[in-house]
Amino acid sequence: MRSKIVAGNWKMNKNLAETDSLLTELSAKLPDTDAEVMVAPTFVNLTRALQTLESSKIEVIAQNMHYAESGAFTGEISADMLLNIGIDTVIIGHSERRAYFGESDAILSKKVITALKNGMRVMFCFGEELDDRKSGNHFNVVESQLKNVLFNLEPSAWTNIILAYEPVWAIGTGETASPEQAQEMHAFIRKTISEAFDSTIATNVSILYGGSVKPSNAEEIFSKPDVDGGLIGGASLVADDFIAIVKAI
Ligand code: 13P
Secondary structure, X not given: OOOOEEEEEOOOOOOHHHHHHHHHHHXXXXXXXXXXXXXXXXXXXXXXXXXXXXXXOOEEXXXXXXXXXXXXXXXXXXXXXXXXXXXXXXXXXXXXXXXXXXXXXXXXXXXXXXXXHOOOEEEEEEOOOHHHHHOOOHHHHHHHHHHHHHOOOOHHHHHHEXXXXXXXXXOOOOOOOOHHHHHHHHHHHXXXXXXXXXXXXXXXXXXXXXXXXXXXXXXXXXXXXOOOEEEEOHHHHOHHHHHHHHHOO
């Protein structure tokens, strides 16, 4: 059975003192929940975040990693470095990495393979741009993003994959996909995976929605049958908002 998940992607926000303070507040206010709750602070604060959350159910995850095992890649972070400090889940493929750092499907495929090879869990992000949706091309775009990065994996790899559908036009814009648009795409994603692999894999993979999720819209989005939770940006930076979204799952 697939898990419900609420994850906060903090992006390039929160210094050390702010990280301490937000995590302390989150762990104090975390409700009793069956959902997995995750936060992704910046790399430099991951160790501190793990310490602060030592006795909390909140999991600390990473926002990115490099595909090489080690070597001359100035400024980069390897899977081994993450695992060695106690991080075993990593976000790969966020639209900001694709748009601002040139991460193509080919690069993302290498990252996913390295993460899985090292025994990590991957939260793979994808989603169409506004022009794709306006031209009715959104299903094709999403299908090719999935195909180019995930469809050459062994079926067994899917137990370590979480999907996060994030339409680019809804990220940080205040514009949310309607619950119906989210459900329609999530059902399409499951159908596509079922055709490429099998229905068990498609049924068991958690598919999160991301893009302007807030306390006011979370419950309706999460109520859709193929939406298993959310990847939250802006609202994850405010303790009461993130907690309200966790309560909505
Ligand atoms: P917002 O919730 O700020 O729209 O960001 C979504 C996102 O990009 C999470 O990864």
